[in-house]
Amino acid sequence: MDNPFDNLAVGSARSNGGCAVLDSACDLTARRNGTTGRGLTFSKVFRWQPSDPQAPTPASVELAGSLTDWRVVALTRDSVTNTWQITLHGIPGNRTHRYMLLVNGEPAQDKNCDGLAVPEGFEEQQYQVMTARGPRVFLLFAQTK
Numbered sequence: 001m002d003n004p005f006d007n008l009a010v011g012s013a014r015s016n017g018g019c020a021v022l023d024s025a026c027d028l029t030a031r032r033n034g035t036t037g038r039g040l041t042f043s044k045v046f047r048w049q050p051s052d053p054q055a056p057t058p059a060s061v062e063l064a065g066s067l068t069d070w071r072v073v074a075l076t077r078d079s080v081t082n083t084w085q086i087t088l089h090g091i092p093g094n095r096t097h098r099y100m101l102l103v104n105g106e107p108a109q110d111k112n113c114d115g116l117a118v119p120e121g122f123e124e125q126q127y128q129v130m131t132a133r134g135p136r137v138f139l140l141f142a143q144t145k
Contacts, residue, residue, distance in 0.1 A: 040093035042142060047085040047112065048075060048101050057082070058103045065099025067091050067140070070123040072102065097140040100127035113138035 048061050061075045061084035075084040091097065098117060101110045107129035116136040119128045128135035
């Protein structure tokens with residue numbers, strides 16, 4: 001059976017109890033170069049669940065953002081809870097990251113985001129979601145102590 005993580009464009013993935021675990025590109029580069037003293041990093045679990053439990057199961061749920069260099073990475077589905085998730089490691093701390101969730105390739109709401117921002121630049125504009133106040137991307141406030 002094909003492993004869905006063999007073709008990830010960013011980082012390396014491994015299984016963790018059925019959940020995708022992804023080391024961010026900056027974390028892998030630092031480990032390859034032996035420069036892990038670049039500052040504080042943290043891990044984050046991103047989860048998405050359909051708002052309507054009776055809705056058809058999406059073919060794919062993915063994440064793209066500044067924490068993946070806007071490369072799309074796939075979330076894995078837990079069929080018991082009907083939740084899609086991925087754990088990203090090595091996310092640079094003490095900064096704000098922008099990201100989007102894509103369901104079947106289309107931007108989808110993330111009720112767990114830290115906030116919304118007006119898209120800046122091509123990468124963000126291609127993944128924006130429309131809101132009552134105009135196009136937006138999601139924010140992750142990466143505070144570490």
